[in-house]
Amino acid sequence: MEYLLDINLTMESFVEVKCEENDVEVKIEMPDTDIEADEKQDNVKFENMEYGIPVDVKFRSKTNVFPPKRFLTEEKTYQCEYCYLKFARKSYLTGHQRIHTGVKPHQCKYCDKNFADKSNLKQHQRTHTGEKPHQCKDCGKSFTQKQHLIHHQITHTGQKPYQCNDCEKSFIRKGSLVEHQRVHSGNKPYQCKYCEKSFIRKEHISQHHRTHTGEKPYQCNDCDKSFTQKRILIEHQRLHTGEKPYQCNYCDKSFTQKNSVITHQRTHTGEKPYQCKYCDRSFTQKSSLLKHQRTHTREKPHQCNDCTKSFTRKASLVEHERLHSGEKPYQCNDCDKDFARKSYLVEHQRLHSGEKPYQCKYCDRSFTHKSTVLTHQRTHTQEKPSQPCRLPQESDCESTGLLHIKEF
Template identity: 30%
Template sequence: MSTAAVLCQISQFLGTQATPATRSLNLVHSHSPEPGRSNTLLKRKQSDSAVVSSLKTGPPVIINGKFHSNPKKRYQCTYEGCDKAYSKPSRLAEHERSHTGERPYQCETCKKSYLRETHLHAHARSHLSETSRPFICSKDGCEKRFWTAQHLRVHVGWHEGIKPFSCPEDDCLESFSKHHQLRSHIADVHSPPGTKPYRCEHPQCTKSFSTNQQLKAHSKTHDEKRYTCVHIQCINKLNDNPAYFPTWSALQNHIRSVHPPTCPHVSCSGRTFTTQKGLRAHMKLHEQREMMEVLEEKSADDEIDHQPAKRRRGGDWGRDWICDVEICAKDFKSKKALTVHKNVTHLGQRNFMCSYEGCQKAYGYKHLLQRHMAKAHGSDDETCTEFPDDSLPGSDEEDETADVSLDITKITGYMYSQAAQTKIQQGRALRCPFPDLQSLIGSSQSVEGTDLQQSTLLPVQKATCDYAFTRAYDLRRHLQASHGFIVQRETVELWVAERKLAWYT
């Protein structure tokens, strides 16, 4: 057979079947080529090598809008920042579940779910007995069994002292049989004190964690596009470039400032609220008003023959909080309104005091203080704080005032004084140290020292104060408001801590 015939058969063979590129073809010639045909044979050899090269790489293929020279893994992940590619669409679908969080394969015994079916099968073996494991260790005295031959090889290597995981540091010759041992070694020996095995590799981040799951959860905090706003306004305006936020707090701040909770009723003219809780409370008022209108329409016929009843501020609907004090049958729409009523009416508290020098008026409600300042002192601030409809005082409470003095009975009432004495005797509250302020600031300092200064709001009083408190914050405000002394926060906190410690010793 001639050399040309042999090459023709080889070319046909290479063109019809994709043989591996590593297979070698040897040609044995019994005689030299014919004269004048050397160039022809050289060209044919070059053509044959090109066919082999094309079988190895293949023509370029467009994948996700990009040319790829190796079409073997043509199914590439489309998620941003992920370069994974697979040769089968089923493998790509399994990988995309790691982005979406979908875990369709669930164990019927313990209800655990997994991304892949093979993972579920591997987990299902954990519910079987140890005798079901087919691979048994052949070493003397060892009866351990394993599910896979790989696990058995690793175990046998442990018997033989094989330590494949070596420390990467130049001056360290330590090696370990398991990878987690190497991690712990690097964290303990070659890292700063307190470093844990799993370290964050983000620049300028020195945090480390005990498990890989904790590290993965922490790595999400470095993602600048971790959260995005899904409000309809942001979606329509920034469809091509959505608004991303690195932290949950930043997203919530964006929602509060750009998309605050808004009342949908036309009568409110787009009134906004700081929180969803405030909007829900406001919507409840709309529902109550609608119910009151329905009840008024039904009772309109009955009021034709009789004198209509006087309407209460806020209506009669929804007053579920009733005062439990004897002889008092007032009801309110919220627990806060009921608490304010008890403190002002039954306990005699007057927390809103006039700040003008020489004026010792105090009131139970802020809007009454503002009215007093506008009338008596000509203050320009005549605005009144908005109260809930059911928390406004009645006509019998609007003119209630009290003189500021050191007699606790006149300030807050006899009931409060008795309750304060009971708490102090039971060790549940502390008494105001005034006028003996030397015990508050210590024996090494004087009352006129830098730690304590008198305010000009109130004159100095010498009577004993029966004010009871449990927090250092309350005492500091009380000393400034009632006695005119301003004490440093650290001094008051130390004094209160020492008195509370005495309760338990």
């Protein structure tokens, strides 16, 4: 069975074909070896190394990259016992039959994943070793797979041949255009098998599935933490290396994450792109907007499993749950006291250091706690508090963490 495919390997380094007899879709990737062809256009036949499906490929005149001669189809003497396709080599037949049997004999030595094809195993293991053998000649960046290098090299030319009909955006790869057009159409073809959520991109559903399975395949080499996404691992590793590649355009601060520098720069520009739909307040971060809007809706989505209390923020729920568990993870380095909240520890440590960061704006007195300076300032403004404090001294309030309010 042959498939006539018209592709341009300058733009796309793989093609997808579908076997009509057994309804199996496979991806034919460009081999790692480049061979320049004398002819501007030709038809060649080569076989997918993983599944052994013969493909008749027509190359456009734009490209001079062809598969090596060892991929040309020879006499087909090996027949599949399941679907009766014939193959030129026994190894092709063996690889093809794994479609039917589901056998994945090649196991990763770093994790428990298995693969049907040795080349796919090799590519996967590079995610563990960090090996990137395919290097760009223009900028020196390296990649784990050749098709990633090919896509990257187009960024140097500035060419984006795939343009969206609904907006002005254009893309380097056709696959990126197809994914983008789903934003306009609302099509979300990838549905979660554990819940009702669906997604535009395949990698997004893979990441989402891990929230159900708990899988964290990306592990830090410097500590025992692991992560659901490679991007999060890279950002975490910067905590060990101290690398902060994203620098503010307005000051000398730098950040480990791109989102952090974008959010920070809004403190300089005053930009607040996230506006509340219930009032006229705006925010620099989407998370801050969502928290604020719960003050209007009274929504408290984070509920305690041990009692009936619920909270607007997950962090508040975590702190509350420590009241039930008795957990106090924050320990003072100067004494043996433990605290349920980090803020309690910070305030406690000021008793050792003598630091009083909160200064009265009416006189020269300073205080350990913000609540205490607010209470003190009422002695200047003559503002009456709603509930008087029964403790006699401010020091008693600071030791207990209570708000001290004097009776007038």
